[in-house]
Amino acid sequence: MGAESFLAMRGIDKRFGDVRALNDVDFELEAGEIHALLGVNGAGKSTLIKILSGVYSKDAGSIRIDGEEFALGSPRAAIEAGIAVVQQHPELVGDLTGAENIFLGQEHRRSGLFSPVNGQDIRRRAAALLERFPIDVDLDRAVDDMPAVDREIVAILHALRLENARILILDEPTSTLTEREKESLFEMMQTLKAQGLAIIYITHHLDEVFEIADRFTVFRGGRRVATHGVAEAQREGISIPNLMLDSVAGDIFPPRSDRVDGEVVFEARDLSRQGEFEDVSFSARKGEILGIFGLVGSGVDELSKALFGVLRPDSGELHLNGRRVRFRSPAQALKAGIFLVPGDRRTEGLSMDENVIFNTTVANLGRASLGGFMRFGRNRRDSGALAERVDLQPRKLDRPLRGYSGGNQQKVVIAKGLYREADVYIFVEPTVGVDIGARAKIYTLMRELSDRAAVIVISSDCDEVFGVADRTVALYKGAPIGAPSREITRDHLLHAGIMGEAV
Amino acid sequence: MTDVTQQSVPTASAARRAPARQGLQPGQALMRYGFFGLVIAVFVVFAVLRPTFIAPGNIHGMLMSASIAALMFLGLTWIVAAGEIDVSFMSVAALSNMTVAGLVSGGADWPLATLGGLGIGVLFGLLNATLVAGLRLPALVITIASGALAASIAAAIGLGTSISLSTTGYVGALLDMRVGVLPLLAVIVAAIYVVAWFMQEKLTFGRYVYALEQNRAAVEEAGVPVNRLMFMLYVLSGVVSAVAGILLAANLSSGQPYLGTSYFLDGLTAVLLGGMALKFGKPNVIGTLAAVIFLTGLLNGAALLGWTDSQRQIVRGSLLLVGVGLVVYARTRTHKRKTA
Amino acid sequence: MTTNTLFIRILAFGAIVAIIAGLFWSQNPAFLSTGNIRALMRHMSVNGVAALGLTFVIVVRHFDLSFPGVASFGAMTMGWLIAGGQPLWMAISGGLAVGLLFGIFNGIAVARFKLPDIVTTIATGGLAIGFSYFYSNGTSISRNFFMSGLLDINDGRFLGLDRPFAILLGAALIGILILNASRFGRAFYATGENETAAWYSGVPVNAMVVAAFALCGLCACLSVVLLVASSGAANVSAGTQLLMPAFAAVYLGAALFGRPSVLATLAGTMLMSLMLNGFTLLAIPYYYSDAIVSTVLILAITCFDPRISGALRRLIPARKEKLA
Known part of the structure; x- marks a missing residue:
């Protein structure tokens, strides 16, 4: 030079x-x-x-x-x-x-x-x-x-x-x-x-x-x-x-599901919210993971919040287990059987100064208590079992979450979801600030969850959506590019999400 | 909680339609100047109902007490405008009041006694400023505690009761002076408020005070010495409260250890209600002055009509509640305008 | 907080209590006499009950400055009902209802209408003081008090304890059950710790804030019932003396135990009562009490502030390493 x-x-x-x-x-x-x-x-x-x-x-x-x-x-x-x-x-x-x-x-x-x-x-x-x-x-x-x-x-x-x-x-x-x-x-x-x-x-x-x-x-x-x-x-x-694209990233994703006939658990029909997203339709089935890819500002964040009762859609319908549902708050969505792993775990997901038991049980206080009183022994055992299931490192139930790494904090959010035993799990940006080992574990957990629940992953990381989901769709400037499909390739998904080009 | 409305993406056309700041709509003008009309209305109504209300003696009395109160609330106005709180101001006034009374009754001459009272104000101002602005400790709890400390010492000076004074010294002479028909004190306080208005509107000082409340991070990033500014505000609040306490010693010819309680509600009411004038919910010195005159007139007139302490206290509390409600309402309106 | 650090904190608290008690005892042996300890417990009762209520509001990270005024209104309401010949239980319920209603009003204003808590509660407190003048135009009420049995609340005994202290222990027990052992306690802490995350977890955060303010109002009025029972008269300034000790107890306790809780508040109350009682025994007049309490509070907040304690620890690095 x-x-x-x-x-x-x-x-x-x-x-x-x-x-x-x-x-x-x-x-x-x-x-x-x-x-x-x-x-x-x-x-x-x-x-x-x-x-x-x-x-x-x-x-x-x-x-x-x-x-x-x-x-x-x-x-x-x-x-x-x-x-x-x-x-x-x-x-x-x-x-x-x-x-x-x-x-x-x-x-x-x-x-x-x-x-x-x-x-x-x-x-x-x-x-x-x-x-x-x-x-x-x-x-x-x-x-x-x-x-x-x-x-x-x-x-x-x-x-x-x-x-x-x-x-x-x-x-x-x-x-x-x-x-x-x-x-x-x-x-x-x-x-x-x-x-x-x-x-x-x-x-x-x-x-x-x-x-x-x-x-x-x-x-x-x-x-x-x-x-x-x-x-x-x-x-x-x-x-x-x-x-x-990260060519080595493929290793961390669990194998895909070949089940295509799972029952439809959660369905969105023409969901719209002024200036944020429009005419979003999808159906999430048991046995598979539905992936939605969209960049920051594409409306995916708002969409996830509309599915969970944080925001209210202007038009369109949500159906859960065949029945129409309307949520005015996350509490109602949780009660109906939907759990959201939010995109910003520090502000939306966790009480950082509280320990693992507190954070997991707060997601389902009804289950954690009997006649209004906390079941301390049982909650500790449950949290311990959940910590083992999500492979929390280190497995110290009394440690405040501030003392855990990003990946392990995210595992605690997932443990909250497991404790809730929901029918639908929505993961938003599940691996932001998460190291590679924890990422693999989180993807495996998502796959396990899909056996008995519908799992939706919403992310601005194309590799992640493509790698972990069975059916995928991209959201570009608030509008879905095509319908969720098993046929979409990684390049197509990326082009759809970044340029808005259909296949 | 994240503000979801703020994340909405406005369309270009809608955003371009957002109103510019030129020309006041009638509604805005009413909000901006309506409060002054209310002040005048109160005086007219009471003058009609009780002609003694506008007798020279009564007017003089009202001017004196309004001047002292306005002085006491000057620092508080800017502290609240900057988004902080001080609930010790009235107790600092009571302590300085009792310090003067204690020193005078103990044989000190008035200049020395007023110096003592002033020193107390500086001391408590520095204490609040160091803890709240310097160490960034929670303002409410710190000023509750420092206020209680001041009130407690005030009571101790008089061994739990008030101290009556036989002389009022040069401060009394000052209070008796007049400029034409007006008491000199009222003229001085008006002049102080003019200077304060100048600082608030024409100097970087006022600009930073309001900017602080809106976005502290922006002001800090711009390199403004934010902590030094807050430090000065708390010292100022201590000093003006102390001066008000000194004046009250001469005005009442006594030291009153518990005089703080009545100024507590009035101070916050004046600041918040006054914020509705001129600045759409932001505390400002002209608003505080107008609100002090309003409160003085209202409470004085109500007394002439024979209202009980209870009724007047309820009026005070309600006005403060109305003030808070209006401020929050005005802010949400501004906020909507931003995101519309 | 792990059990281990909790144990250390309790030990430290015990040591502080022992030192203070020892100092006063050395000055005046009567300090540890049965009579004085009973007086101390009685003193704790009034302040402790009010501080318990405030604890809930602080746990959800809000402030309540209205409870002293509300307590005055509650006291006058109760006094008026007793003077009017109502049965005692009815009069006390009336007083407590005042606290509950004002608390709910505060809570709704703050949680639902998003009004700023400090100024709003100052205003409602001012209103309550205004209302308290209604019954007797500001004069104190004591008619029928002797006959009504109100004074027995102060003088009676329960399980060998003075009744006010038994009431404090009862209230504290309920408080511990709610805050430490029930699902609502979890919801209170979750709301205070991270309101958004709590809402996303299905916690009814607005309801928790309203409940906290309601409990604060209720406890303030219960505490003033004890106060009126001991003084024998209800007056419009009965509640004002509650403000400083309640805030001091909660913050002192939180500083000692790392976060606000019922036990921390009880500990804070005990420390304050120890000091106030001790100074009273040393013949220091009553009007110094707020000065002592507020000085201790300012020192505690300053010393326990993480940044300042961090700076202190940096000054003695050797000790830090030993602890690590």
Whole structure:
């Protein structure tokens, strides 16, 4: 390689305990380039970004910007090095205008608690910023009154308010935007690029890569797998989905079921919720696992909540064991025989300061008590048996869940489900933040459960859905692509979920 | 609980239709300025019902007590506006009040005694500020405890009873001074509120106070010294409460160890009810001032009409409940506007 | 919490009690006399019952500042009923009903209508004080008290214990059964620990919050019944002295035992009563009591705060290693 890249990261290593999040990663970025970072959850792209923005410090490797070496040990150091980061969910103050948010904390040259706030001056500075980056946005509106894309633009301008900003990192900025809003954001990115800014763009949507990026880099399992120019990839027919797929992952999935005649337990008919998902229909049978694949923002999360009574669908019907059901709360769904392993176990699944027995029994207090009183001996035995069944490591029933690894916490959520003895199990993102050993165990448990219950797995991890489910369907922008089928291949599922293309 | 409404994806057209902040709709104008109309209405109604209500003597008395109360609630207004709580302010006032009375009756002269009272305010302000803003301990329990400590010492100074004073010193002289027909104190407090309004509206100080309540993370990320700001607010609350306590010593010619109780409800009511004026549910100094005048007029007029303590207390409690309800209602309305 | 650390905590609590008792005993041997211990238990009863109720509200991670006012209203309601010639059980039920109703009102306002708990309960407490003036326009009520048998609640004995203390133990036993042994206890803790996760697990979280506030109101009124029985008159400020000791007991106990529970609250109450009783014996006047309690509370919260205790532990690294 001749002249060094504008940003050159060499041999970056990062470990978290036993997990090697980044393994000898190189990354180059040019000025005036939009560079997409791709990879499934946990592939290492967000770790790389956090090192670049000073949130994590690297274990090994070097970072050079414009030929100068930087350590980037803290967010402040990163900002001083000219790296501007826009978080996935930027923090803004709703009642302040766009301009006021951009210059929050820097209302006056002399920053402090008692500096005058000159509205005109702030507007003028905002106008100057807009002159540097010509974007069509009204910065005099309160952020709460702005459409999502304008809020995103405010967040980007907030990151770029410093004169020295030269590298901009955008973490999934389109996840809450509509198609048309996305176009405005892309226009802005083109403008910034024309100003010579280097932009790193994280996304799950491959169609966006071809629309906006110049180059892309794919991560997998903590390594950089490939970097290509977008034009080159198109010319040579390089398949990004194949690069993202983990070829060794196949081993951890249990064999599929060949039962096709299991009775229908749970059925959704034309389920819709305004702006989130529409006309979703499926039937879940005993003896098999139904898989629904959809990216973040595709409506899968909302769909799972609508199945469990957390959200209420606007239209459509749910049928359980042949009878129509309507849930106003999770309690009613549980009572009817549905159990949800929620996507965010820390906020929706567990009491982190309580122990294993507490967490498993709380899912079914009726079973855990007799005449209103807890059956302590029995609950301990039951929890012990469940802990053994889900292979909890270490099997310490009195330990608060905070002391367990992510994978073992997830096993406790599943133990809750087993304790409930439901007819339908819905797993949402069942293996986020779960190590490979625990993943295999969780998939095996799902397979075991399918013997006597209907199991639905809903995930943004295509490999997972394809690997563990017997019948699969993809959700793209709220709409199912085709009907659940056994015939769908891994590539088809991925294309359907990422590009919205039917087979 | 996760806010599901916030996750909804607005369509571009609907989002673009969201109202801009230019021009007030009639409903908004009513919400913003309606409270001032209510204040005037209270005074008109009582003036009609009981002409003595607007007798110069009564007006003067109301101005004095409103001024002292308004001073006491200044720090509280901003603490609540920033999303925190202080339930020790009235006890700090009582302690400073008793400190002054104790020192004066013990032979100290007034300047020294007022210095002592002020020192108490600074001390308790620092205590709250260190524990709540510095160590980030739970504000409610800490201020319950520090308030109880102050109230207890206040009672101990008078050995459980009040202390009557024979002189009111320079503070009394100050309270007697007038500017034209107005008491000087009212003019001073009005001036303080003008300065406070300036700080709240024109300086970064006020901007950060409100931003804190809305999104603390955003303010911290912007590099604002959030802890220092909260620290100052608690010290301020201690100091203004102490000054109010000193003024009360001269105004009542006595030290009253239990004077805090009546200011407790009034303070929170004034702050929350006043928040409805101008800022759609956000506590602000002009609102607090208007609400203090409103409460003073209402309670004074009610007394003239012969209402019992009980009835007035119920009015206080109900007003606070109405204030809380209105604030929550106004906030949900704003929130809906955001997601519509 | 494992049984092992619980055992250490109980030992530590016993040591603190022993040290405090020893100090007072060395100053005044009467401290450990039967008469004084009975007085101490009586003192514990009023504060302990009120603190028990507050424990439930703290367990579901809310605050109730209305219970002192509600207790005053309950006291006056009971006094008015007794003065009106109603039978004792009816008068007491009337007083307790006041607490229950206000508690339910608070709970619904906070759980269903999402009103902020602190200010809402301050307001309802203010309302309750206003209502308490209704019966006698603010003067205290004691008519018929002697005849009604109310005073026997204070003076009588039950199983060799003074009745107020027996009532405290009874209430604590029920509290332990509910909070530690029943499915509702699990639901209370689950609601406080992680409301969303509890809701996803089928726990009726709003109902648990309402129940917690209702129990708090009920216990506050029960405690004021004991208070009125011992003082012989109901007055409009009867409840105000409950606020500080109740909060102190719950927080002191939670600091000692790692989390709020009935036993922790009892322990907190006992520590406070020990100190207050001891200082009374040393002839320190009553108006210092809140000062003592609040100082201890501030110190306890500060020292037991995980960040601060962590910082203290970092100062003595050797000891940390020994423990690990």
